[in-house]
Amino acid sequence: MEEIQTDILIIGSGLAGILAALEAEKSGVHVLLVSKFALGWGTNTSLSNGAFTAVNSLFSKEDHLKATLEAGKNLSRIAMVKTLVEKAEEAILQLRNYGVPLEERGIGxxxxxxxxxxxxxxxxxxxxxxxxxxxxxxxxxxxxPIFDLIVEEGRIGGAFGFLRDGRPxxxxxxxxxxxxxGGGALYQRNDNQKTILGDGYSLALRAGLPVYDIEFIQSYPLVLAEPRLSSIPLFPPFPKGILLMDEKGENLLDLLDLKGNLNQAIIHERDKFTSKLFELSQKRDIYCDLTHISEEEWNRYPLNFLKKSKFPFRERPFxxxxxAHFFMGGIEIDEKGSTPLPGLFAAGEVAWGVHGANRLGGNALTECAVFGILSGQSASEYVRSIEGKTPLLSTKFSKRRWEEKARAYTRKKKGSFETPRDLLREFKIFAWKYGGPxxxxxxxKTGLNLLSRFKKRIERISPExxxxxxHKRELENIALLTHAILLGSLLRKESRGSFLRKDFPDPDNQNWLKHTCYRLAGEDLQISHPPVNPPAPSSLD
Ligand SMILES: Cc1cc2nc3c(=O)[nH]c(=O)nc-3n(C[C@H](O)[C@H](O)[C@H](O)COP(=O)(O)OP(=O)(O)OC[C@H]3O[C@@H](n4cnc5c(N)ncnc54)[C@H](O)[C@@H]3O)c2cc1C
Structure with a gap:
């Protein structure tokens, strides 16, 4: 078994992880940054549009607070949103100091x-x-890839995983x-990097921490679905001549009663539009038609982005x-990035609190920047505060236990011929059908029944x-996450934000101004519903 010692381990090398690492390093502690894939590149950060929402000459802190809370539909945590708003400008400045070429535009x-x-x-x-x-x-x-967090004597003791060559x-x-x-790639249809499968939520749950509001997953309505193309979202503003149709040529904008106004639907009614389109997509293929677009519009943002591809976008409908796009829920942190478990901090999409039931565009990267920096500072302050008092190795630490665990992960099982890759493909189709928008x-209920069969098949997989x-560990992670999404959505009998309960299409403020709190007790996923607290204020005071 390979062993490494460090003061701070950072898991993930997107915007939140890299900023946390650079910040922690300033205090002179030892920092180790690990990721599942190439550093910086297997991340949603590298796929993003690079848009940050933050205060500037056209957009005040009050505007930022109000817009974020409105999008969150009363489920955002106020203290977190205030921190985001207050610290956004400073974080942008820090990014510029690191050489990120940011320019002011619109609301950010x-x-x-x-x-x-x-x-x-x-x-x-x-x-x-x-x-x-x-x-x-x-x-x-x-x-x-990190497989487990190690908790010893009520505090974080380290982590366990397998190196690329298979050594534990x-x-x-x-x-x-x-x-x-986040975990968007758990779904058949998503625009995330394929390794972004919600590992962090499972790591936290298995370490005994609660996660919150994980049922709120934001989907984007218009993402390329041609089999050989990357799943790239098409962002507004769209020119007038753009059409949505089915394979028979029926105009879907009329069918969905959008009166031909795609921009209006995407900007003001995105969630409703997404779920209507999702329902249609389960019955027929949906095509986008750009064949009537003028040369001028084709050369302009956003369509000019498609010009990079050899695909004949202007010659035939595609x-x-x-x-699936973004996870609003996640791990509880305070305004400094600390979780309730001493020694554990979190930042970025894995953390919960800012976005409530839905996210304001551009706030995800701002959140990564603000809380990435804060968590780096808090983790190094914590390390300094326990230095000399707490030994790196706790008295209860058992290396043998982890050697045994490594053997259990790699143990060959008899009688299973399924490959994790095939099962992953099947699972994603299932997750999209039953836990989609x-x-x-x-x-x-059907989804929860089918899930238990998937869990048994995953258990039987023999890693060759x-x-x-x-992949087997990823399957275990997404099975746990999907369990949470299905169960949390079943219990939340209302529609508020990023997904639509067809049988409860309206928000229910009387009964559902509540968060969903998920905990793992052994194999049992338990759910409670703490009330939202305190009620949303309208100013920064
Ligand atoms: C197509 C697209 C466009 C977007 N555009 C915008 C935008 O313009 N503005 C905006 O605000 N938001 C945008 N978002 C959302 C935003 O990009 C993400 O929320 C944000 O980048 C997440 O950053 P992060 O640092 O939290 O995680 P990521 O950048 O996703 O990085 C996660 C890291 O964790 C690592 N990791 C995961 N599990 C493990 C494990 N078990 N062991 C080791 N490492 C692990 C991964 O390898 C990766 O390094 C967009 C998202 C997408 C998909």
């Missing part, structure tokens, strides 16, 4: 794109940060920052449809290679 900041650059905003964002972290004293281990590895660490991102009681070992 976007990447300054060099003339003619084909790069995505996310690429322009992550590139200088990766260069910066490589020049720092932070120790970096890519391709190192124990990291002893005084503090850990979870920056594992497949399109809704896809449109849900109702019968389907959710390192990849199998990694």
């Amino acid at each position: 900041y976007v990447m300054a794109r060099p003339q003619g650059s084909p790069d995505l905003g996310g690429v322009l964002l992550i590139r200088p940060l990766v260069e910066r972290i490589k020049r720092s004293s932070v120790k970096l281990i890519p391709n190192f 590895c124990l990291v002893r660490s005084r503090a850990i920052i979870l920056a594992t991102g 497949l399109i449809g809704p896809a 449109l849900r109702e009681e019968e389907d959710l 290679s390192v990849n199998d070992l990694f």
Whole structure:
């Protein structure tokens, strides 16, 4: 068994993880940054548009607070939103100091794109940060998936995982920052990186921590669905000539009663539009038609982005449809990024609190920047505060237990011929059908029944290679996460925000101004509903 010691372990190398690492390093502690894939690149950060919502000359702090709370539909945690708003400007400044080319635009900041650059905003964002972290004293281990957090004597003791060559590895660490991102890739239709499968939520649940509001998953209505193309979202403003149709050529904008106004639907009624489109997509294929678009419109944002592809977008209609995009729920942190478990911190999409039942566009990256920095500061303060008092190795720490666990993970099972890869494909179709943007009681109950069969099949998988070992753990993680999504959605008898309960289509403020709190007791997933507290204020005072 490989062993590594550090002061702070950071799991995840997206915006939140890299900023946390750079911040923690400043205090002189030892920092180790690990990720499942190449550092910085297997992240949703690198796929993003690179748009940050933050105070600027056109958008006040009050505006930011109000817009965030409105989007969150009374489920945002006020203290978290206030911290986001107060610290956003400082975080933008910090990013600029690290060489990120941000320019002020509308209600926030976007990447300054060099003339003619084909790069995505996310690429322009992550590139200088990766260069910066490589020049720092932070120790970096890519391709190192973490399987478990280690909790000893009521505090974090480290983490366990397997290195790329299959060797089990124990990291002893005084503090850990979870920056594992969301879980959008658990669904058949998603626009996330394929490794973003909600590992952080499962790590936290198995370590005994609660997670909150995980049933709220934001989907985006118009994402490329052609089999050989990446699942790229098409963002507004759309030109007038754009059409949505089915395979028989029926105009879907008319069918959905959108009166031809796609921009209106996407900007003001996105969730309703998404669930209507999802329902249609379960029965027929949906195509987008750009054949009537003028040359001028084709050369303008956002359609000019499609020009990079060789696909004949202007010659024939192409497949399109809704896809999972962002997780609003997650791990509880305070305004400084600390979780309720001493030594454990979290930041970015894995953390819960800012977005409530739905997210204001551009707030995800701002959240990563603000809480990434804060969690790096808090983790190093924590390490300094326990230095000399708490030994790195707790008295109860048992290396043998983890050696035994490593053997259990790699143990061959008899009689199973399923590969994790095939099962993963099947699982994602199931998750999208039963836990997608449109849900109702019968389907959710059926989904929960089917899930128990999936769990048994996952258990029987025999890892034949390192990849199998990694995928099997991912399957265990998404099975747990999907269990939470289905059960949480079944219990929430209302529609508020990012998904529609077909059988309860309206918000119910009388009974459902509540969060959903998920805990794991052994194998048992338990749910409670703490009330929202305190009620939403309208100002920063
Ligand atoms: C197509 C797209 C466009 C978007 N555009 C915008 C936008 O313009 N503005 C905005 O505000 N938001 C946007 N978002 C959302 C935003 O990009 C994400 O919420 C944000 O980047 C998440 O950053 P993060 O640091 O939390 O996680 P990520 O950037 O997703 O990084 C997660 C990291 O965790 C690692 N990891 C996960 N599990 C493990 C494990 N078990 N062991 C080790 N490492 C692990 C991964 O390898 C990765 O390094 C967009 C999202 C998508 C998908």
